[in-house]
């Protein structure tokens with residue numbers, strides 16, 4: 001029995017616009033191809049991310065950047081075939097009775113190539129600074145509403161250490177425990193205790209969805225070029241490590 005089989009609906013929890021496509025675009029496309037309903041919860045608008053050199057450069061550091069990244073995410077979501085998309089802090093991804101809020105991008109610094117750590121100037125309303133209990137409760141509110149058969153987010157290292165990714169993992173995992181929902185972590189490299197998927201058949205749709213994130217990256221052939229100049233191959237493989245929970 002594969003984790004891909006028989007999933008009625010799957011909720012992906014990601015920290016920033018573009019993460020859903022870069023790290024899980026092929027998985028999303030595969031669930032869609034198998035007629036699972038796919039939901040996406042995005043925690044922040046990537047307000048502190050860099051901007052690709054070009055016509056959008058002037059948006060860096062402005063409120064319009066958040067708006068632009070909302071539009072980009074909307075386009076990518078449509079290309080991937082996602083059923084419905086949500087922002088953390090806004091109903092139904094908000095505890096009933098609480099005012100809606102935004103969780104902002106916390107920013108990051110590079111500790112060494114490939115490993116990020118917290119920036120020392122994260123704002124008070126940043127995702128990684130907000131109380132874990134509040135973030136967890138907001139994710140749990142969405143889970144209760146959607147009742148997905150599986151929730152998927154980063155591993156406990158946040159993939160590469162971004163503090164918002166780590167927070168998204170911690171809160172998503174806690175929310176699945178609280179609601180008795182199965183949780184799986186995304187692995188970028190085989191570790192031996194995951195189910196591994198090679199999904200090259202989804203390269204074209206992932207590439208198209210990546211192009212929607214034009215303020216964050218450019219696509220050159222089969223490579224992503226990030227706003228900071230780092231290059232990586234477009235990924236169509238990923239692992240899922242399951243943490244089952246008994247029904248509550």
Ligand SMILES: [Zn+2]
Nearest residue numbers: 015016019162
């Ligand atoms: Zn991210």
